[in-house]
Amino acid sequence: xxxxxxxxxxxxxxxxxxxxxxxxxxxxxxxxxxxxxxHMILYHEYPFSMMEHVVFNKFMSANTPYWExxxxxxxxxxxxxxxxxxxATLRTLLKHxxxxxxxxxxxxxxxxxxxxxxxxxxxxxxxxxxRRVLNFCNVPPPHTGLLxxxxxxxCFQTWGIENKIxxxxxxxxxxxxxxxxxxxxxxxxxxxxxxxxxxxxxxCCAHITNLLVQxxxxxxxxxxxxxxxxxxxxxxxENRLKQFSEIAKQLQLPSKKLILDVPTRWNSxxxxxxxxxxxxxxxxxxxxxxxxxxxxxTVEEWGQVENVCQLxxxxxxxxxxxxxxxxxxxxxxxxxxxxxxDILGKKSRDENEYMKSMVRKMSAKFDKYWxxxxxxxxxxxxxxxxxxxxxxxxxxxxxxxMPDAAKNIDHVSQVLHELYDEYVHEYNSTLxxxxxxxxxxxxxxxxxxxxxxxxSMQSGQSLFKSFVRSVDTVQPSKSELENYLEESIYIxxxxxxxxxxxxxxxxxNSLKFRTLSKLARDILATPITTVSSESTxxxxxxxxxxxxxxxxxxxxxxxxxxSDWVRALYGLKRSSSNSLQITYMYSSRSRVELGxxxxxxxxxxxxxxxxxxxxxxxxxxxxxxxxxxELGLDSSCEGAEFAQPKLARTRxxxxxxxx
Numbered sequence: 001x002x003x004x005x006x007x008x009x010x011x012x013x014x015x016x017x018x019x020x021x022x023x024x025x026x027x028x029x030x031x032x033x034x035x036x037x038x039h040m041i042l043y044h045e046y047p048f049s050m051m052e053h054v055v056f057n058k059f060m061s062a063n064t065p066y067w068e069x070x071x072x073x074x075x076x077x078x079x080x081x082x083x084x085x086x087x088a089t090l091r092t093l094l095k096h097x098x099x100x101x102x103x104x105x106x107x108x109x110x111x112x113x114x115x116x117x118x119x120x121x122x123x124x125x126x127x128x129x130x131r132r133v134l135n136f137c138n139v140p141p142p143h144t145g146l147l148x149x150x151x152x153x154x155c156f157q158t159w160g161i162e163n164k165i166x167x168x169x170x171x172x173x174x175x176x177x178x179x180x181x182x183x184x185x186x187x188x189x190x191x192x193x194x195x196x197x198x199x200x201x202x203x204c205c206a207h208i209t210n211l212l213v214q215x216x217x218x219x220x221x222x223x224x225x226x227x228x229x230x231x232x233x234x235x236x237x238e239n240r241l242k243q244f245s246e247i248a249k250q251l252q253l254p255s256k257k258l259i260l261d262v263p264t265r266w267n268s269x270x271x272x273x274x275x276x277x278x279x280x281x282x283x284x285x286x287x288x289x290x291x292x293x294x295x296x297x298t299v300e301e302w303g304q305v306e307n308v309c310q311l312x313x314x315x316x317x318x319x320x321x322x323x324x325x326x327x328x329x330x331x332x333x334x335x336x337x338x339x340x341x342d343i344l345g346k347k348s349r350d351e352n353e354y355m356k357s358m359v360r361k362m363s364a365k366f367d368k369y370w371x372x373x374x375x376x377x378x379x380x381x382x383x384x385x386x387x388x389x390x391x392x393x394x395x396x397x398x399x400x401x402m403p404d405a406a407k408n409i410d411h412v413s414q415v416l417h418e419l420y421d422e423y424v425h426e427y428n429s430t431l432x433x434x435x436x437x438x439x440x441x442x443x444x445x446x447x448x449x450x451x452x453x454x455x456s457m458q459s460g461q462s463l464f465k466s467f468v469r470s471v472d473t474v475q476p477s478k479s480e481l482e483n484y485l486e487e488s489i490y491i492x493x494x495x496x497x498x499x500x501x502x503x504x505x506x507x508x509n510s511l512k513f514r515t516l517s518k519l520a521r522d523i524l525a526t527p528i529t530t531v532s533s534e535s536t537x538x539x540x541x542x543x544x545x546x547x548x549x550x551x552x553x554x555x556x557x558x559x560x561x562x563s564d565w566v567r568a569l570y571g572l573k574r575s576s577s578n579s580l581q582i583t584y585m586y587s588s589r590s591r592v593e594l595g596x597x598x599x600x601x602x603x604x605x606x607x608x609x610x611x612x613x614x615x616x617x618x619x620x621x622x623x624x625x626x627x628x629x630e631l632g633l634d635s636s637c638e639g640a641e642f643a644q645p646k647l648a649r650t651r652x653x654x655x656x657x658x659x
Contacts, residue, residue, distance in 0.1 A: 028064065028066040030066075030068070034074070035078065035082065037051060037070060037078060038079045038081065038082040039566050039569070041075060041079055042079055042083075042559065042562040042563045043566045043567060043570075043572070045559070047072075048072035048073075048076045048079070049072045050075075051070040051074070051075040052070075052071060052072055057069050080558055082566065083558045083562040086562065086566070086569065087561070089565075090132055091160070094122075094160075096125070097122045097124075097164065099166040099521075099522035099525070100121070100161055100165055100166060101120070101121040101122065101165075101166055102121070102165060102168045103119045103169045103529075103530045104116060104152060104168065104170060104530075106139065106143055106148075113553065114138065114140065114143065115136055115137065115138055115139065115553075116135065116148070116151055116152075117133060118135040118136075118137075118152065118155050119133050119134065120132050120134050120161070121526070121527050122525050123503065123521045123522075123524065123525045127503045127504065127506065127507035127521070129503065129525060130568070131527075132564060132568060133560060133561050133564040134155055134159055134561070135155045135158075135557065135561070136556060136557045137155070137553065137557055138556075139151050143175055144175055144178070145174070145175045145176070145177065145179040145181070146179070146182060148178075148179035149178075149179040149182040149183050149186075152168070162190075163190065164192075165183075165192070166194055166200070166522060166526070167199055167200055167201070167376070167526050168180060168200065169203075169204060169526070169527045169528065169529070169530055170201075170202075170203070170204065170530065171203075171204050171207045171530055172203055172207055172208065172211065172369070177201075184197045194419065194522075195418050195419050195422065198415060199376045199379070199419075199523075202526060202527070202528065203369065204529050204530045205322050205333055205528045206322055206323045207529075207530070208369045209315060209318060209319055209322075209340075210266055210319075211365060211369075212315075212340075212362050212366055212369070213266040213267075213315050213362065214266050215362060215364075215365050216358045216359070216361050216362035217266060217358075218361070219354055219357050219358035219361065220304055220354065223297060223304060223305060224269060224273065226295050226297055227272065227273060227276050227295070227297065228260070228261060228263075228272065230283065230293070230295030230296070231258055231259075231272070231276070233292075234286075240290065243289060243290070247285050247289075248279060251282065251285075253278060253279065256278040256279070257275060258276065259271050259272045259275045259276075266312075266315075267316050267319050270309060270312040270313070270316050271316075273305050273308070274309050274313075277306055277309065280297070280302045283297065284296050304352070304354060307350070308355070308358070311343060311347050311355075311359075314343045315340060315343075317339075318336040318340060321336055322528055322529055323529055323531045329380070329503065330380035330523065330524055330525075330527070331380040331381050331383060331387070331524055332384075333377050334374075334377045334380070334381040334387075334391060334392075334395060335381070335387070335395070337370060337377065337399065338394075338399060340366065341370075341398060342398060344363050344366065347359045348363065370399070373408040373412065375411075375412065375415055376526055376528075378392055378412045379412065379415065379419070379523055380523050382485075383506075383519070383520045383523055383524060384502050385484075385489060385490035385502070386489055386490050386492065386497070387489065388485055389413065389485055390489055393409060396408055396409050417481065420480075420481045420515070420516065420519060424479070427514070427515045427518070480514070480515055480516040481516055483513075484513060484516055502520075503521075503524060506521065
């Protein structure tokens with residue numbers, strides 16, 4: 001029999017052009033494939049060895065016969081190439097931004113290495129709020145204010161942005177205060193500070209809120225511990241949970257879920273208490289069945305919990321607003337501060353002594369951190385067309401005592417006008433420079449003997465532009481700021497206030513308020529929390545797991561920064577759901593997250609038990625949160641159902657990956 005001839009496979013690809021499909025020759029771009037492989041590794045936080053996995057390579061070979069296996073060394077090289085390319089792109093982008101805002105924080109990995117994350121925030125030419133991780137660098141201890149300042153200064157100089165820093169947002173720590181003072185003095189000498197640095201140091205509002213509420217919760221600490229310990233006892237046995245669930249069903253209670261809190265996150269404690277209230281009738285009935293169950297709050301104690309939850313509900317809403325995943329603009333927070341002060345004022349007149357005591361403690365913390373006028377928060381609110389100075393005049397008498405309120409209102413107005421004058425001076429200087437350039441070009445054109453029609457036309461246009469610029473420098477009777485403040489406040493359509501975007505409004509009115517819109521662009525970009533830093537630490541805990549603990553600090557920075565830049569390249573947001581994490585809390589500023597591979601056999605068996613539970617009364621549905629859970633269940637999920645057993649001192653946090 002003659003040998004069979006193999007048919008030749010035509011390499012073609014189909015493309016859609018103007019609604020029509022066309023067929024063309026297919027060209028395999030090896031460089032592009034490797035580039036996308038690097039993007040995949042960075043985005044999904046895969047190990048470099050993933051490219052050597054047998055089944056993955058079989059999958060790729062089945063898709064295209066042109067596929068060539070990549071080694072882990074080549075994968076790392078391609079990731080580094082992507083890192084350098086995106087770094088150059090970001091550097092170019094930052095050159096065209098006048099004012100930049102920084103958030104920073106410190107973190108300790110499972111390698112016992114300290115890292116500093118530096119994130120830049122700005123508004124781009126299309127009026128979209130942008131943020132990028134600039135550095136994720138190793139900073140050896142001790143973490144003094146001087147060392148932190150030096151690390152930040154080095155980062156700014158590396159990126160060439162040392163003359164563009166408008167503000168720095170940090171947590172409340174003495175070392176941060178020292179670092180900011182050092183940087184502020186350096187920038188003052190360079191004369192790069194806006195309004196003398198009055199808006200330079202921004203304290204994380206979410207951190208302040210956490211400190212404030214934690215201080216107040218101490219008043220009912222015994223009740224909180226009772227509820228927490230009771231839930232811990234219940235989740236230690238599937239049989240206990242089943243009995244508890246049966247009682248709840250018999251009482252026909254709503255389908256709420258028990259939640260175990262994260263003691264260092266007050267909002268998770270609120271969610272735990274709020275959920276537990278729904279089961280207040282179940283606790284004593286379960287105690288009748290289980291003589292070992294001794295954590296049964298009294299009717300009076302449940303009443304205290306309900307009263308406290310009414311107070312904390314307001315603070316929880318505020319935290320959700322200022323710590324949202326979209327990192328809201330700074331104009332939103334003053335009204336929320338007023339809400340907190342208002343509820344504290346109302347609760348201070350509560351008939352219960354425990355509530356009065358709790359409110360006194362919280363009010364003392366409130367006055368400590370927000371007793372002085374927060375200029376950034378106030379000016380940002382004025383630049384919201386829905387608020388303007390009206391919100392200041394409304395809120396300040398409620399936030400401050402009357403003599404101070406009037407003085408603070410005048411102070412905000414004075415600094416706002418001072419800030420506007422700086423922008424007007426800068427704008428006029430730019431016009432003057434452009435006019436000098438036009439005159440220079442006109443002189444060169446006039447002295448040339450070979451002036452054609454095209455050049456005459458261009459010269460005429462230049463003359464007209466020069467005239468317009470000269471007229472533009474004549475100051476009108478009223479400034480843009482005065483016109484803006486005198487106009488009526490913007491009234492949103494019914495039901496659309498929550499979706500209002502101040503940046504969109506300023507983009508639409510940028511021609512009307514040419515100078516003021518530039519000021520608004522810079523002020524509204526200022527971050528009011530360090531949540532963006534926390535999300536980067538969460539990624540760091542997944543990248544630097546015990547299986548990759550030998551990664552160099554340079555590689556860690558490449559992976560973390562590259563991941564952030566690739567997300568921005570494709571317009572993707574960091575998923576709030578991450579893979580399984582086991583979290584140990586060493587300190588409030590030292591977090592170590594361990595991956596599944598490092599678990600002991602006991603924890604592994606515990607985990608397998610959790611994942612195999614399918615009964616509705618004991619199902620596991622641990623959610624995700626903006627900040628990592630540091631103890632027990634993830635606090636901000638829409639209710640972890642009855643949690644399963646946990647080992648002492650081992651915090652299980654299960655979040656099913658959605659990648």
